[in-house]
Amino acid sequence: MQILEAQTLKKSYPVKGQAVLAVRDVSLNIAAGEVLAFLGLNGAGKTTTIKMIAGLILPDAGWVRIAGRNPHQDAKALRSLGAVLEGNRNLYWRLTAAENLEYFGVLRGLSRRVARQRGQTLLERFELTEKRTTVVQALSRGMQQKLAIAVSLIHDPQLLLLDEPTLGLDVEATQTVKTLVREIAAEGRAILLTTHQLDIAEELSDRVAIINQGKIVAEEPTAELIRQFSGTAYTVELEAELDGDRLQKIEAIGAVVQAHTVIVRDPALLYHVLDILKPLPLVKVEKDRANLTDIFLTLTQAYPQT
Amino acid sequence: MTELFLAELRRSWIQLLRYSTEAIAGIVIITVVFYGLFLSTQYIAGPNLQFGERLDSVIVGYVLWTLAVFIMTDIAGNLQREAQTGTLEQLFISPYSATQVFLTRAIASLTIQLTLLASILGLIMLLTGSRLSFPLAVLPAFITVLLGAYGLAFVMGSLSLLLKQVQQLLGIFQFALLFLLAVPSESWTGSLKLLGLLLPMAPGAGLLRQVMAQGQPLEPIPLLLAMVNGALYLTFGLVIFRLAERETKRRGKLGGY
Ligand SMILES: Nc1ncnc2c1ncn2[C@@H]1O[C@H](COP(=O)(O)OP(=O)(O)O)[C@@H](O)[C@H]1O
Ligand SMILES: [Mg+2]
Numbered sequence: 001m002q003i004l005e006a007q008t009l010k011k012s013y014p015v016k017g018q019a020v021l022a023v024r025d026v027s028l029n030i031a032a033g034e035v036l037a038f039l040g041l042n043g044a045g046k047t048t049t050i051k052m053i054a055g056l057i058l059p060d061a062g063w064v065r066i067a068g069r070n071p072h073q074d075a076k077a078l079r080s081l082g083a084v085l086e087g088n089r090n091l092y093w094r095l096t097a098a099e100n101l102e103y104f105g106v107l108r109g110l111s112r113r114v115a116r117q118r119g120q121t122l123l124e125r126f127e128l129t130e131k132r133t134t135v136v137q138a139l140s141r142g143m144q145q146k147l148a149i150a151v152s153l154i155h156d157p158q159l160l161l162l163d164e165p166t167l168g169l170d171v172e173a174t175q176t177v178k179t180l181v182r183e184i185a186a187e188g189r190a191i192l193l194t195t196h197q198l199d200i201a202e203e204l205s206d207r208v209a210i211i212n213q214g215k216i217v218a219e220e221p222t223a224e225l226i227r228q229f230s231g232t233a234y235t236v237e238l239e240a241e242l243d244g245d246r247l248q249k250i251e252a253i254g255a256v257v258q259a260h261t262v263i264v265r266d267p268a269l270l271y272h273v274l275d276i277l278k279p280l281p282l283v284k285v286e287k288d289r290a291n292l293t294d295i296f297l298t299l300t301q302a303y304p305q306t
Numbered sequence: 307m308t309e310l311f312l313a314e315l316r317r318s319w320i321q322l323l324r325y326s327t328e329a330i331a332g333i334v335i336i337t338v339v340f341y342g343l344f345l346s347t348q349y350i351a352g353p354n355l356q357f358g359e360r361l362d363s364v365i366v367g368y369v370l371w372t373l374a375v376f377i378m379t380d381i382a383g384n385l386q387r388e389a390q391t392g393t394l395e396q397l398f399i400s401p402y403s404a405t406q407v408f409l410t411r412a413i414a415s416l417t418i419q420l421t422l423l424a425s426i427l428g429l430i431m432l433l434t435g436s437r438l439s440f441p442l443a444v445l446p447a448f449i450t451v452l453l454g455a456y457g458l459a460f461v462m463g464s465l466s467l468l469l470k471q472v473q474q475l476l477g478i479f480q481f482a483l484l485f486l487l488a489v490p491s492e493s494w495t496g497s498l499k500l501l502g503l504l505l506p507m508a509p510g511a512g513l514l515r516q517v518m519a520q521g522q523p524l525e526p527i528p529l530l531l532a533m534v535n536g537a538l539y540l541t542f543g544l545v546i547f548r549l550a551e552r553e554t555k556r557r558g559k560l561g562g563y
Contacts, residue, residue, distance in 0.1 A: 013558060048558065056395055058555040075401045083399055085561070089392035094321045106313035109401045135324070 003080070003158045003190035004030040009052050009062035011045075022048045024214045025062070030190040030207075032158065035181065037205035037222070038194045039296055045214040046194040047086050050163050053192070054083050067158050079109055082152035086163035086194075090148040091136045097123060097147050098132040101154055108155035115154065122150040126180070142173025149180060160184060162193045166200060178204060202226070202292040212300045222292070229295045231288035234270050236262040239281040249276050307410065310402060314414035322418065336372075337426050343368060344434055367487070369423060370451060370514065374483055374507065376419055377455040379476050380412045381463035386472075395561045404551050405460070405544050412459060416452075443524045444517050450510035450529070451487075453536030458483075458506055460543030464550030470562075487511045492528075503531055506539045 006028045012019040023045040030036045040046050051057040053064050055071035055078065064070060069077035084090055091100050098119055105115025123129045126146050136144060145165065152160060162181070166174045174197075181204055185191050195201050201208060202222065209219040218225060238260050242250070247257055255273050256263045262277070264270050274285075322329045343365060385408075388394035397407050430436070462479065466472045491502025492512030502508055509532035516522045554560050 011558070051395075051558070051560075054395075054399055056398055056555060056560050057558040058552065075403060078399055078401050081399060083396075085392075085395055087392075090396055092317070092321075092393060093391060094324055095317065099317075099320060103313055103317050104396070106309050107397070107400050107402065107407070111309055112313065 001032050002029050003032050003067055004028065004053065004192065005065040006049075006053055007063050009049060009064070010060045011048050011052060011057065012060060022214050023052070023059075026211065026214070026216055027062075028053075028192070028209060028216075028219075030159070030192055032190055033185055033188045034207065035185045035191045035193060035205045037201035037208045038192055038211065039198065039201055039208060039292075040194075040211035041300055044211045046211060047163055049211070050083070050085075050161050050192065050194065054081060054085075054161060079155060080158045081161070082155070082157035082159070083161040084145075084148045084152050084163065084165055085161075086167070089136075089144070091144065091151060093137040094135060096133050096135050097128055097139070100136060100147065100151055104151045105154040110155055118154055118156070119150075122153060126150045140173075142169055142176065145169060145173065145177060146180070149177070149184075153184065157189070159190045159192070162191065164194055164196065166195060166197055174200070198292040198296055208292070210296060210299050217299050218295075225295060226290055226292065229290035229298070231290070232265075232267050233288045234264045234267060235286050235288065236264065236273065236277065237283040237286075238262070238277070239283055242280075246276055246280075307406070310407070310410050311414055314411050315417060318411075318415050318418055333422060333426065336423065337430070339368070340365070340426060340430050341434075344430060344436060365427070367515075369427075370448070370511065371484060371487055372423075373416070373419065374451065374455045374487060375480050377412060377416060377452065378459045378462055378479065378483065380415055381408050381459045382466035382472055382476060384408065384411060385463055385466045386470075389561060392561075398551075398560060405547055408460075408463060408547075409456065409544075412456060441517060444514055446529055447510050447513035447517060447524065447532060450532040450536035451507045451514065453533075454507035454510065454539040457536070457539030457541070457543035460540075460547040464543075464546045467547075467550045467554045467560075470559075483507075490515075492516060503535060506535070509535050 006026065008025045008027055009023055010021070010025060011023040012021045014020075026045070026049050028036065028038075028049075038046055038049070048057060052059045052062075053066070053071070055064075058072065064072065066077045067080040069080070071077040071081065092103065095103065098116075101119030101122060102112065102115045105119060106112055110118070123132050126149070128143065128147060128150065131139060131143060136147065139147065149162070149165070165181070166177050169177065178200060181191060181193065185206075193201070193204065205222045207220065208222050208225055210217050220228070241259055242257055242262075250257055250262060250273060253269055253272055254266065255269065256265075260283075262273060264273050270285075385394065388397060398404055400407060402410075458479075462472065462476065465475060469475075486505055486507050488511075489502070489505070489508055490512070491499075491505060491508040492515065494502045502512070509528065513524065513528055513532055517524055
């Protein structure tokens with residue numbers, strides 16, 4: 001089931017009297033249980049898109065549906081939405097963890113009783129129970145971010161928007177946030193996540209959308225995108241350096257030898273090479289695999305400034 | 307709505323108590339001002355004047371002005387503070403509309419403010435042995451003034467959304483407010499009388515003066531006119547605020563202060 005549908009969203013901002021297009025015809029769909037990583041350089045239009053989805057910025061054209069409802073017209077749509085916005089604290093610093101959960105629960109339409117119960121459950125689940133009576137101000141940055149995510153889930157929304165959720169977190173806190181995102185998606189929520197950290201996107205996402213200069217330049221299942229950009233070459237790693245005879249034979253069929261490793265460009269030759277190497281001990285045989293960082297750089301540079 | 311009101315009341319109250327230096331500073335200032343008022347009216351009034359009536363109307367006038375200033379700057383100040391602390395946009399991602407949220411907040415903080423004022427006044431009366439008579443008949447007139455104040459609060463909130471920096475405007479507004487509350491529109495005649503009816507809060511403030519200072523009974527027709535005045539200004543404020551909210555969302559400037 002599609003939880004989020006966004007169709008041809010457009011937004012331009014006036015800059016020095018001229019309209020500058022920040023988002024051009026962005027369409028996104030996310031199904032229940034799916035994590036979509038939304039990637040782009042600074043200023044590519046990610047936050048603008050997220051805020052148009054959340055009803056915080058009015059699009060010039062296009063439409064948004066959250067669980068079938070338009071957040072710009074129907075306030076009920078916002079019951080299905082939770083968001084942790086970029087660079088914001090998203091919490092009351094003078095209130096404790098438990099008080100924040102309770103307040104935002106009521107603000108999202110729950111009764112106080114339900115808000116408290118759910119707050120309690122979330123504190124336990126996010127391992128914040130010990131900090132329930134600590135004011136947010138006194139929490140570490142990592143715990144604040146965990147709490148912000150907990151608060152965004154207080155009303156059990158189907159869609160969660162996370163704008164740069166790991167920005168400014170240390171390694172451990174980043175790991176915690178990653179684990180949480182996975183768990184939250186496994187509960188059947190749809191998650192839209194923007195991040196600079198491409199390794200995180202690669203690990204977490206089911207699909208990737210890459211935005212450049214306000215336009216989506218790629219949108220694919222993560223594994224599919226990586227497969228497309230991966231080479232066909234194989235690398236064979238040996239325990240010891242190659243001796244003269246085998247070295248000559250292998251170079252003769254067109255493979256490249258660099259000390260302990262043999263690079264086979266043409267996959268048809270792989271078993272040929274392995275025959276020649278037999279019975280030398282191998283460390284590993286590996287197919288080239290692109291990572292998201294390379295793909296991202298390739299795609300964003302292929303569409304330069306217009 | 308009741309749930310939200312109680313949640314806002316708890317939130318404001320907790321924040322007030324937890325950072326009690328601000329609360330205490332506020333209470334000390336109010337107490338000193340009131341105490342000063344009590345003393346000076348006693349001094350000015352002297353033993354020959356009918357002290358009671360004068361003191362009552364001075365105190366009521368002052369309470370009214372502080373409350374109106376408090377209400378009027380509440381929403382704009384709230385918007386600005388929330389933007390700085392990074393919670394403003396979360397308020398707009400709510401099934402409650404922004405007008406509902408901010409009106410509820412403003413009423414919750416007024417409740418707290420009234421409680422503080424009442425306790426302070428009570429304390430001073432206890433200490434000085436003075437008596438304030440607060441005829442219940444002033445209550446309806448008082449409410450009409452509050453309605454107008456909330457209307458203006460939403461107008462100020464709209465300006466704050468659109469222009470972001472409104473401190474100076476708020477300062478100027480406090481004096482405009484003093485004029486509106488002090489202008490003796492109840493004694494105007496002819497076309498001026500009509501103008502008096504149209505000015506925000508002025509009809510209600512006039513009624514209050516008549517009842518408190520001159521001891522006249524509350525007339526139904528002027529009260530009705532004051533009610534209509536208050537209701538219209540509140541409606542006007544709410545409409546303007548909705549428009550400003552939409553325009554701000556169009557500009558993409560909701561969180562950017
Ligand atoms: N309120 C605004 N007014 C004018 N320009 C804006 C506003 N918000 C964003 N922009 C511009 O729009 C572009 C996209 O910004 P943004 O959506 O924040 O990108 P990202 O989140 O991908 O870094 C940028 O060039 C930014 O400068
Ligand atoms: Mg951004």
